[in-house]
Amino acid sequence: MTKGKIMLVGLGPGSHDHLTARARAAIAEADTVIGYVTYIRLVADLLAGKEVVKKSMTEELDRAIESLERARQGKKVALISSGDAGVYGMAGPTFEVLFQAGWTPDSDIEVEIIPGASALNTCAALVGAPLTHDFCAISLSDLLTPWPVIARRLDAAAAADFVVALYNPKSGRRTRQIVEAQRLFLAHRRADTPVAVVKSAYRPKQRIEFTTLDRMVECDIGMLTTVLIGNSNTFVRDGLMVTPRGYANKYDVEGGTTRAGEQAGRSLSTGLAGWLETIRASGESAEALAHRHRLPVDYIAAALADGNVVDGEPAAGEALA
Amino acid sequence: MTKGKIMLVGLGPGSHDHLTARARAAIAEADTVIGYVTYIRLVADLLAGKEVVKKSMTEELDRAIESLERARQGKKVALISSGDAGVYGMAGPTFEVLFQAGWTPDSDIEVEIIPGASALNTCAALVGAPLTHDFCAISLSDLLTPWPVIARRLDAAAAADFVVALYNPKSGRRTRQIVEAQRLFLAHRRADTPVAVVKSAYRPKQRIEFTTLDRMVECDIGMLTTVLIGNSNTFVRDGLMVTPRGYANKYDVEGGTTRAGEQAGRSLSTGLAGWLETIRASGESAEALAHRHRLPVDYIAAALADGNVVDGEPAAGEALA
Numbered sequence A, B: 001m002t003k004g005k006i007m008l009v010g011l012g013p014g015s016h017d018h019l020t021a022r023a024r025a026a027i028a029e030a031d032t033v034i035g036y037v038t039y040i041r042l043v044a045d046l047l048a049g050k051e052v053v054k055k056s057m058t059e060e061l062d063r064a065i066e067s068l069e070r071a072r073q074g075k076k077v078a079l080i081s082s083g084d085a086g087v088y089g090m091a092g093p094t095f096e097v098l099f100q101a102g103w104t105p106d107s108d109i110e111v112e113i114i115p116g117a118s119a120l121n122t123c124a125a126l127v128g129a130p131l132t133h134d135f136c137a138i139s140l141s142d143l144l145t146p147w148p149v150i151a152r153r154l155d156a157a158a159a160a161d162f163v164v165a166l167y168n169p170k171s172g173r174r175t176r177q178i179v180e181a182q183r184l185f186l187a188h189r190r191a192d193t194p195v196a197v198v199k200s201a202y203r204p205k206q207r208i209e210f211t212t213l214d215r216m217v218e219c220d221i222g223m224l225t226t227v228l229i230g231n232s233n234t235f236v237r238d239g240l241m242v243t244p245r246g247y248a249n250k251y252d253v254e255g256g257t258t259r260a261g262e263q264a265g266r267s268l269s270t271g272l273a274g275w276l277e278t279i280r281a282s283g284e285s286a287e288a289l290a291h292r293h294r295l296p297v298d299y300i301a302a303a304l305a306d307g308n309v310v311d312g313e314p315a316a317g318e319a320l321a
Helices: A021-029 A037-042 A060-072 A091-100 A119-127 A147-159 A177-186 A272-282 A286-293 A297-306 A316-320 B021-029 B037-042 B060-072 B091-100 B119-127 B147-159 B177-186 B272-282 B286-293 B297-306 B316-320
Strands: A004-010 A032-036 A051-055 A076-081 A109-114 A135-139 A163-167 A194-199 A207-212 A225-229 A235-237 A240-242 B004-010 B032-036 B051-055 B076-081 B109-114 B135-139 B163-167 B194-199 B207-212 B225-229 B235-237 B240-242
Touching: A004 A021, A004 A060, A004 A091, A021 A076, A021 A109, A021 B021, A032 A037, A032 A060, A037 A051, A037 A076, A051 A060, A060 A076, A060 A091, A060 A109, A091 A109, A091 B240, A109 B119, A119 A163, A119 A194, A119 A207, A119 A225, A119 B109, A135 A147, A147 A163, A147 A177, A147 B147, A147 B272, A147 B286, A163 A177, A177 B297, A240 B091, A272 A286, A272 A297, A272 B147, A286 A297, A286 B147, A297 B177, B004 B021, B004 B060, B004 B091, B021 B076, B021 B109, B032 B037, B032 B060, B037 B051, B037 B076, B051 B060, B060 B076, B060 B091, B060 B109, B091 B109, B119 B163, B119 B194, B119 B207, B119 B225, B135 B147, B147 B163, B147 B177, B163 B177, B272 B286, B272 B297, B286 B297
Parallel strands: A004 A076, A004 A109, A032 A051, A032 A076, A135 A163, B004 B076, B004 B109, B032 B051, B032 B076, B135 B163
Antiparallel strands: A135 B135, A163 A225, A194 A207, A194 A225, A235 A240, B163 B225, B194 B207, B194 B225, B235 B240
C-alpha cells in the first residue's frame, strides 16, 4: 500500500493567478480534495477525476477526521483552506486530530503544509500598503474563544498602535462583536482612523470600501470580509491606504538627506541605545519614565539598573564618567 | 510611448515552488527588475534579457526612486520583495515616493501589488501550526522606529497573549533588541513558552530551531531569521509547534460531543452574549469586573450600561425581568 499523505493547502485569495506552483501541484497530486464548499468552488476546474468532499463552515474537525481516514487508506489528500492554511486555517485542527489519533511525524502518513498569502496580505495588496508597520490579526469569532480574551487583544492592539486585521468580523448571528471592537478601539484611536473593508478579495464579487473607525459598523460586513484598521500614522490618499514605514523619522522628505542627529543605515537616535542613554541621563524616577513612555515600571527599572553595556560598547553616559 | 508600470512583487519564501503564477508572470513581463541583492539572487534564473538593478539592504527609497524613473520612461518594472510586498516590504516606501513625486493612480504610471506569503506564514508552515490563533508581527529594527514604540507593542502583545512573529530580530549591529524583547515577554509569559527560530525558510540554508522563551537569545538569530513566540496554549510535540484553535473549549476531546452548555456552530457560553449576561447578573462593580477580566473599566461600565439588547434579542437577564 502506498504511504498516505495529507497536504494542507493554502489557496491564497482563491483566484488561480494567485495560487503558488506548489499549491496547484498538490491539488493535481491529490486523490481526494476536502474543504469548505466555498473553497472547493474556487478550484472546481482543477478537480476532474478526484474524490471531492465538501463540508460546511463549522465542520473543521470533520474535515480533519475525513482527511486522516483517507490517508490511512494510502490516499493523498489535499485539505484546502483559503488564504494561508496556518492562519485560522486547517493546519491547527488537523494536528490536533492527528495527535489525538496517535499519529507521529515518522508514521505512515506524511503531512505537508503549503503556505499561501493570508487574507490580510491580499486585502492589503488591494487597498495600498496598510501593513508597512507592525500589525495584528484578531478573529472576532467567539465560537471557540471566550469574549474577554478577544476583548483584551482588541484593547491591547488598539492601545499599542498596531495596524489590525479583523478576521471573521461578523456573521448572520454574530452582529454585535464588531460594535464592541469599535468601542474598544475608539477609546485609544482617533474617530477618523482609516479603515478598509474588503470583501471577497481577488474573487468575482470583490468589493472594497474605505471608511473611518467611527463609521465602520455601517459598512457591509460579513464572513467573507476582512476589516483593516490603520494605526495612528495611516492615511488614505487618492483611494490608497498607506501606513508609512517611518522614513520621515530619519530623512528630510524633500531632499532625501539625513536629518540632524541621524545616520543612514544606523538605529534612530531614539532607537534602543539612544533611548537607554536618554532615560539614564534624565535623572527621572522609573515611575515617571514608565508613565511618560507607557511602559511597565519593572521594565524601566531593569533598563536603568543593568545596562552599563549596550551593543558591546559602553553607553555614552558611562564613557563620559 | 507605452504606459509605464510598477509591479510590487511578493516572492513568498523565494523558492520557485512557492511563487504565485502572477508573481512569475510579473517578472516575465518586466523590462527591469529591481531589488535587494539577496532577493535578486532568488530569482536569478528568471531574469535573462532584463535590466537588473541590485540594491543594498538599506536603500529602500533608492529602489522606489529608480522604479519611478524607469516607469516614467514607459518601462515595466518589477520591484521585488521576499515574502509579501506589503509586510515591511516595498509597497509602503514606493507609495511614499510616488505621492511625493505628485503621482496619482490615474496618471500614466500604473501600480500593481502582487501579494505573497509573508515570512510568518512560511516559517509557520515549516514548524507546524503556530498561527492558529490571533497573532502579531513586530519588527525589532529601530532604524526607523523609536524603541519605546517597539517596546510598547512587545509589552502589549505579550500581555494579551498573542502569538508573535518577530521580524528583523537581530543584525550585526543590533544585538540587544532581542534581549529586551525577551525581558518584556518574560514579565507576562512562562519561561518555557515555546519559541521557533526559523532561518532562510524554503531556501537552501534553511534552519529550524525549537527553544523556549528563556533560552531564545542563545539561538543563532540574524537578519534572515524569523522568531515565532507561542501564546499560553502553544505546545511542541514530536517536533511540531501547534497553537490550538480552542476546540477543547467546546467539544469533549475524546468523543467529539459538545460540552455541557455549549452548542455546535454557536458562540461559546463565554462568548460575547453569554459573557455580557454573566457580568450583568453578577452584581459586581465595573471596577471589580475590569480587574478580574483585565479590561478597561470604561469598557465594562459601557457594557453594563447600554446593553439591553444583544444580537437583536433581549439578553436573558432582561427576558426574565
